[in-house]
Amino acid sequence: MRWFKRSLFFSVIAVLLLSLAACNKHELEKVKVGEVTRSIFYAPQYVALEKGFFEDEGLSVELQTIAGGDKTMTALLSDGIDIALVGSETSIYVTLQGANDPIQNFAQLTQTDGTFLVARDKIDNFSWDLLKGSTFLGQRKGGMPQMAGEFVLKKHGIDPTQDLTLIQNIDFANIATAFASGTGDFVQLFEPTASVFEKEGKGYIVASFGTESGHLPYTSFMAKSSYLKDESKTVQGFTNALKRAQDFVQKESAAEVAKIIQPYFENVDVDLIETVVERYKSQGSYATDPILEKGEWDNLQTIMEEAGELPQRVDYEELVNTTFAKKAAE
Structure with missing residues (x-):
């Protein structure tokens, strides 16, 4: 009888733990992210997904690939996605067109042309x-x-x-x-x-x-200013997870990174992925932290001016929010 009671006790505990785990999984905050293309250039993002860094922050990230910067920004502006991974120049274009809810860059992923x-x-x-x-x-x-x-x-x-x-x-x-x-x-x-x-x-x-x-905010995560304000806890968790992934990519070998992100490139040989990751790492393309620096922003706008695509400069403080990145980097 004592054995039966003890067995029953542990069975009840196991059920409760499983129920609690299911509840926790159910309670994960959903975040819809749209990337402008699928690229090994975005390796830290895939590492964060595969290693469960977003889940550790209580987030369930739904990633979709949206071909083209214009389409990605349209999805963001129409609330089709919460966060966009796209070139920072797109936030400038939207602002100069008179957006009511400015798009702000809050976490940098890559810091050179790819x-x-x-x-x-x-x-x-x-x-x-x-x-x-x-x-x-x-x-x-x-x-x-x-x-x-x-x-x-x-x-x-x-x-x-x-x-x-x-x-x-x-x-x-x-x-x-x-x-x-x-x-x-x-x-x-x-x-x-x-x-x-x-x-x-x-x-x-x-x-x-x-x-x-040179260094510039080539690809950044951005969102509407209202989203950054209303969902600040979610954005902070997202940025924290990204920083962990950036640290992982910097610390681990290209071979290890390639193995982790291969599911996102099923038709590419893992050895080739390793070659590409190593190439990007060696030239410093992956940002070491999510902070978008003013010097990078200025270089971006200089390049846009040289191309004749920048009617006027936009202040760094207007379109760059470093609050979450700096906290994540602490």
Whole structure:
């Protein structure tokens, strides 16, 4: 009888614990996040998801990929998502159009351009002058990749409108296909496409736009000002989880990071993911903390001015909220 009572007692405790766990899981705060594209460039975000860092903060993050900055911002403005992961320049565009509820950048994910210059033919001794007279397949006009690309070309004394044939009317999703089909002598590509092309002999990485353009808030998490105010606890938890993931990526090997994020890149070999992660880590593309610094913001707007895409500058304090990032970094 004593054995039976003891067994019954532990059975009741087990049921209560399972019920409590189920309740806790049910009570996780849902956060809808939209990323502008799926990219190894965003490795810390996937690490935070896979390692359960968001759940540790009481959050259930629903991630969706929305192709294009315009569509991502439309989803954010229409409350289709709570948080957007997109280039910081989009918050400036929205503000200059007169948004009633300003979009603010609250956590930085990447701090350099993430694209690479890929040549159709192998070049042993690359020089930027080789682009003169060539056909350059660039990114969408007004987007950060294209603006950073033009900034780098000008830095090396190349006028994008005079010294080469610039193609930038091809949709982002079709740029790689167009190059593979024979369009252009050079192309500006993100990873892992650049490394895949190199592996398959379709092109060769000859330079990094990230190392050439300097630090800038290339990709940040942003939300409506009202959301940051009304859901401050949720935003803080989200930023805390991101900081843990950033620390993990900085500390762990590229091989370990690649293994963790592979589920998000099912058609990419894990060794290739490792190569890409190592490349981004070595050039300092992953932000070490979520704080968006004023110097980076100023560099962003300088690049936009150089591209003729910035009618007027927007103050750092107006569109950057570092409250959550600084607390997470403490």
